[in-house]
Amino acid sequence: xxxxxxxxxxxxxxxxxxxxxxxxxxxxxxxxxxxxxxxxxxxxxxxxxxxxxxxxxxxxxxxxxxxxxxxxxxxxxxxxxxxxxxxxxxxxxxxxxxxxxxxxxxxxxxxxxxxxxxxxxxxxxxxxxxxxxxxxxxxxxxxxxxxxxxxxxxxxxxxxxxxxxxxxxxxxxxxx
Numbered sequence: 001x002x003x004x005x006x007x008x009x010x011x012x013x014x015x016x017x018x019x020x021x022x023x024x025x026x027x028x029x030x031x032x033x034x035x036x037x038x039x040x041x042x043x044x045x046x047x048x049x050x051x052x053x054x055x056x057x058x059x060x061x062x063x064x065x066x067x068x069x070x071x072x073x074x075x076x077x078x079x080x081x082x083x084x085x086x087x088x089x090x091x092x093x094x095x096x097x098x099x100x101x102x103x104x105x106x107x108x109x110x111x112x113x114x115x116x117x118x119x120x121x122x123x124x125x126x127x128x129x130x131x132x133x134x135x136x137x138x139x140x141x142x143x144x145x146x147x148x149x150x151x152x153x154x155x156x157x158x159x160x161x162x163x164x165x166x167x168x169x170x171x172x173x174x175x176x
Contacts, residue, residue: 067118070111070131072104072147075173076138080104084111094172099143108154131159136173 073081078099097103108131115129131151135144144161151159165173 068115068127068130070108070115070129071169072131072133073169073173074133074135074139074143074147076136076140078143080143081172082107082111099146104147105150105153108150108156112154112156128158129156131156133159133161134163134165134169135161136165138173 067085069085071083075081080097080099081094082097082104083094095107097107112129116125119125119127133144133147133151
């Protein structure tokens, strides 16, 4: 019986696994997802619009002084048409501006200062300019965002985006 082969016992291998690389990869993944999560958060601007009054067809329903109104019409090719008050009563305040050299920023600051001085002289220093932004169908979205940024830079609290055009404004945009 001695000639029978003896059972050879296998040696047990070391069962420890080096997890250093796994820890490094997991930290890299954690950092990656934290950065992606932070960058994917939407950057938004607060915008509150009033409810549209169905009985009101023009600005005569409210009790707002026309001298406080400042309308910005956005047209194609980065053109802007601005006017103060109500267009059907006074066309002398009409200005044509382009999106270059901060022209619209200077104009918005000038109008804000002008209305602020006027309202202070009337004894109502907290009443500021009311800006009405009217993008035409031919204007691009970038110009609308740029105008909203200008409202934030100028710290104009009261503004509205309106897509209703008076007949005079439609004629003005068509002739431009």
